[in-house]
Structures are given as structure tokens and as C-alpha cells.
Amino acid sequence: MNRRLFLQSAAGTVAARSLRHADALSMSPQLDKMIGLQVGAVSFADEGVAKVLDECQNSAAINTLFVATFTYGRGIAGRQVPGQPLPDHGNQTYDTDTFFGGAYTKVNAKYYANTEFKSFRAPDLGDFDVLEQVIPEAKKRGMQTICWYEDVFRRDLPNVEKLEEVELSGRKAVTLCFNNPNYQNWLQDIAEDWSRSYDIDGIMWGSERQGALSNMLGASHGHPDPSTVTCFCEFCYAKARAKGINPERAKQGFLELEKFVLASRKGARPVDGYYVQLWRLMLRYPELLAWESLWTSSLREAQKAIYDRVKSVNPKLGVGWHIWHNNSFNPIYRAEQDLAEMAPYSDFLKVVIYHNCGGERMVDYVDSLGGTYFADVPKQELLNFHYRILEYGNEADLAHLAATGFTADYVFRETNRARQGLEGTKTKLWPGIDIDIPTGKASAKSTPAGTKAAVLAAFRGGADGVILSRKYSEMKLANLRAAGDALRAAGLA
Numbered sequence: 001m002n003r004r005l006f007l008q009s010a011a012g013t014v015a016a017r018s019l020r021h022a023d024a025l026s027m028s029p030q031l032d033k034m035i036g037l038q039v040g041a042v043s044f045a046d047e048g049v050a051k052v053l054d055e056c057q058n059s060a061a062i063n064t065l066f067v068a069t070f071t072y073g074r075g076i077a078g079r080q081v082p083g084q085p086l087p088d089h090g091n092q093t094y095d096t097d098t099f100f101g102g103a104y105t106k107v108n109a110k111y112y113a114n115t116e117f118k119s120f121r122a123p124d125l126g127d128f129d130v131l132e133q134v135i136p137e138a139k140k141r142g143m144q145t146i147c148w149y150e151d152v153f154r155r156d157l158p159n160v161e162k163l164e165e166v167e168l169s170g171r172k173a174v175t176l177c178f179n180n181p182n183y184q185n186w187l188q189d190i191a192e193d194w195s196r197s198y199d200i201d202g203i204m205w206g207s208e209r210q211g212a213l214s215n216m217l218g219a220s221h222g223h224p225d226p227s228t229v230t231c232f233c234e235f236c237y238a239k240a241r242a243k244g245i246n247p248e249r250a251k252q253g254f255l256e257l258e259k260f261v262l263a264s265r266k267g268a269r270p271v272d273g274y275y276v277q278l279w280r281l282m283l284r285y286p287e288l289l290a291w292e293s294l295w296t297s298s299l300r301e302a303q304k305a306i307y308d309r310v311k312s313v314n315p316k317l318g319v320g321w322h323i324w325h326n327n328s329f330n331p332i333y334r335a336e337q338d339l340a341e342m343a344p345y346s347d348f349l350k351v352v353i354y355h356n357c358g359g360e361r362m363v364d365y366v367d368s369l370g371g372t373y374f375a376d377v378p379k380q381e382l383l384n385f386h387y388r389i390l391e392y393g394n395e396a397d398l399a400h401l402a403a404t405g406f407t408a409d410y411v412f413r414e415t416n417r418a419r420q421g422l423e424g425t426k427t428k429l430w431p432g433i434d435i436d437i438p439t440g441k442a443s444a445k446s447t448p449a450g451t452k453a454a455v456l457a458a459f460r461g462g463a464d465g466v467i468l469s470r471k472y473s474e475m476k477l478a479n480l481r482a483a484g485d486a487l488r489a490a491g492l493a
């Protein structure tokens with residue numbers, strides 16, 4: 001469908017879709033026509049709660065705030081990423097020296113009796129409690145508040161080492177282990193703290209990580225050193241043994257795979273080629289796959305436990321998950337995101353479908369993978385292969401993809417695929433839409449027209465709502481307003 005026809009049909013499709021989902025939506029009225037925005041505490045502290053809420057409501061018809069209540073990452077908290085142009089609102093200086101991260105709410109010690117990780121209040125904004133400040137003002141405007149936290153930590157925190165994963169090298173990782181009871185409990189405890197301490201509408205958690213196999217192969221945008229893949233801790237070993245997986249064989253397999261990856265990145269071609277050699281290793285060490293699955297199933301158990309804990313406090317609260325952008329690039333990671341399997345413990349899913357930065361990230365993924373098990377395949381061919389198997393349409397070639405980004409058609413296709421994956425479930429589909437996510441100097445930048453097309457494409461693909469991402473402090477108002485224009489044009493606002 002060409003662009004003109006697509007725009008003409010979008011409004012009608014949305015109306016039909018709204019009717020079809022009316023029954024399911026009426027069961028949880030707080031989730032009806034969800035127009036969400038991710039926003040960090042610093043925006044409220046810098047610009048004032050009322051001003052930010054009025055701007056978001058007037059510009060983009062936002063009815064739900066995804067407030068970054070906990071993270072040590074700059075992706076969803078803090079001001080603009082240093083080095084990127086500051087947007088046309090907010091404090092016009094970078095917070096390079098003041099950003100630290102943590103919980104932007106009070107920490108009620110009584111909820112953390114079963115974890116050794118107890119000290120994680122963000123120092124950045126003093127005593128500022130973002131939920132205490134925002135919820136009353138949001139309610140006045142008919143807006144909902146969802147706590148948004150993510151799986152990002154730092155090493156310099158009291159007791160955090162007791163929760164850390166163990167890398168293949170034997171060193172402690174900066175990431176925390178889903179099989180460590182201290183982390184399992186903490187993930188649930190903080191959700192309970194927010195659920196009991198504030199009049200919130202829900203909780204969203206995200207983990208932008210994957211298992212050791214995909215990680216070691218470099219199958220993501222941005223790839224780690226092979227020796228740092230995880231997790232090889234005592235809790236993972238015990239869990240593996242209970243499931244009949246031999247952890248020593250797994251570790252041995254990963255050490256062999258590490259040699260292969262390091263040699264591949266230097267261009268040392270195995271006699272039978274890179275792809276065949278990977279298969280030889282996987283056949284010799286089926287534990288490589290077993291270890292990958294163990295990691296992912298542990299992530300799913302963590303999600304289910306958070307869901308159950310929040311529901312035990314208040315069944316009316318919505319609980320859902322942010323699904324990492326790697327779902328758009330790596331077929332192995334995509335295979336691990338079985339939406340129907342997740343549905344029983346997911347009131348909603350934010351599937352990341354960031355079109356603009358998606359181009360640059362896909363190029364990075366292809367570059368990385370083209371250095372390991374697909375090193376025999378020219379990179380343009382490797383990109384075409386992924387377009388084919390991931391069912392993308394006519395996206396740009398490798399030389400131009402970073403500069404153009406993905407099109408709105410990618411947003412449509414990915415939303416539609418997720419919709420089909422959720423068929424027959426009650427889980428709401430809220431794609432994450434890219435507004436001004438930082439990219440390299442020569443890479444695509446968000447525009448009002450591109451933002452508008454992406455929002456319309458999500459609804460045309462069957463979305464129940466959208467989450468404008470990643471954070472208000474990096475968004476230009478013109479692009480936010482374009483999202484609002486699209487929503488109003490589609491009769492959703």
C-alpha cells in the first residue's frame with residue numbers, strides 16, 4: 001500500500017479495531033485507548049510537574065505516564081544523553097556530573113526484609129519523590145501512572161555484589177542474576193513497595209539482556225566481549241543440575257565457543273567455514289542451547305513472580321513488560337519472545353518497535369553477526385536474509401539504512417505480528433514508538449512526519465495503545481505534537 005492510501009485507511013482501521021477490542025478493554029477500563037509517555041523524574045524536577053503534564057496532555061494527548069521510578073541507566077532516566085543536542089524544553093545543561101540513578105521514590109525498608117540489597121535510593125534529586133509529586137497532579141488531569149523500572153545496575157552499590165551474575169571468565173558481572181534469591185526477592189519487593197505505598201495504576205519492568213549463546217555470538221546491536229557472557233553462578237549451576245543440565249559441560253562448551261568467536265572476529269576461517277563450525281560446536285555441546293534456554297526461562301519466572309506479587313497486593317493493577325529492541329534483529333532472541341506463552345502473566349506488552357534508531361541498530365547487528373558465525377556471508381546479503389526471515393518489506397540497503405532508519409511499514413509489520421502472536425489472549429499490545437532516541441551524527445533523526453506515520457502504523461497494525469519512548473527529556477516538542485496530531489486524526493484523542 002502506498003503512503004497516501006495507508007494514511008487514508010488508518011482512521012477506519014482504528015475504528016474497527018477499537019470495536020473489536022471493546023469487550024476486552026471494558027474489563028480493565030484503566031487500559032482503554034492507552035496513550036503513554038515514558039518520563040523520568042528529572043523532567044518533573046527541572047520543568048515542574050504541572051507544566052510537564054499540561055504539555056504532554058496538550059501536545060500528545062497522553063493519558064498514561066510511564067514514570068521511570070527505578071534504574072541506573074541513562075536510557076530512561078536523567079536529562080539528554082551527554083553529547084546529543086538538548087531538546088527545546090527542560091534544563092539546557094547536561095547532568096553528566098549529577099546523574100547517578102536508583103529509585104526516584106522513597107524506599108520503605110519494611111518491604112525489603114528478604115533481600116540484602118537495601119540501599120538504592122537515587123541521590124540525584126535529593127528527597128524528591130517522583131510518585132508523591134506526580135500522582136496527585138496526574139489524577140487531576142485524568143492521567144494514569146505506571147511505575148517503569150528496568151534491569152540496569154552499577155557496581156558501586158552496597159551489597160550489590162551479592163546479587164551479581166558471574167561471567168564466563170569467573171569475574172562478577174555488573175548485571176544481576178534472576179536465579180539469585182536476593183535479586184528475585186528485590187524485583188518483587190520494590191513492585192510491592194510501589195503497589196502499597198502509592199495510588200498507582202500499574203507496573204512495567206524491562207530487561208534488555210539475553211542469554212550467553214546469543215550474547216557470545218554478538219547477536220544484538222552492540223556486542224559484549226565473549227568472556228563476559230553470563231551466568232555461571234552457584235544458583236544457576238544448582239538450577240541447571242536440577243533440570244538435568246550439566247553446568248561443567250556448558251562452561252566447557254562456552255570456552256570452546258569463545259575461541260571460535262575470537263578467531264572469527266580476527267578473520268581466521270575454520271576449515272569448513274564459520275557457519276558449519278558453529279553447528280559442529282552446538283552438536284558437540286547441546287548444553288550451549290540448554291544454557292541459553294535456562295537463562296530465558298529464568299527471566300520468564302522473574303516476570304511471573306513480579307506479576308503474582310503485584311496481583312496479591314491489588315489485582316486491579318496492570319502489570320506488563322518492555323520487550324527489548326533486539327526482538328527486531330536477532331531471530332534467536334525473537335524465538336525466545338513467545339507472546340502467547342507470556343500472555344497469562346502479562347496484562348500488557350510494550351514491544352519495542354523503534355523505527356528511526358532501528359536502522360542504525362540493524363546495521364550494527366549485521367556488522368556484529370557478520371564477524372562471527374555468518375562471517376562467510378557478505379553483509380548486504382546477510383541484511384537481505386534477515387529482511388526475508390524477519391518479514392520486513394522494502395527497507396533500505398546496508399549503505400543507507402542507518403541514515404534513513406526503518407519506515408513506518410516496519411512499525412506496521414511488527415505491530416501486526418505481535419497482534420497475531422497475542423491472538424486469543426487478553427493481553428494489551430502497546431508498541432514503543434521512537435521519538436528522538438539518540439543516534440549517531442550521520443544517522444536518521446526523528447521528524448514530525450516520520451513520528452506521525454509511525455503512530456498511525458502502530459494502530460493500523462492492531463495496537464491497543466502506544467508508548468512514546470524513551471524519555472521526555474530527550475524529545476523535541478514538534479515530534480511529540482506530531483504524535484498527538486496523528487492520534488487526533490485517527491479519532492483516538
Ligand SMILES: [Zn+2]
Pocket residue numbers: 165166177178179180231232233234235236237
Ligand atoms: Zn546466575
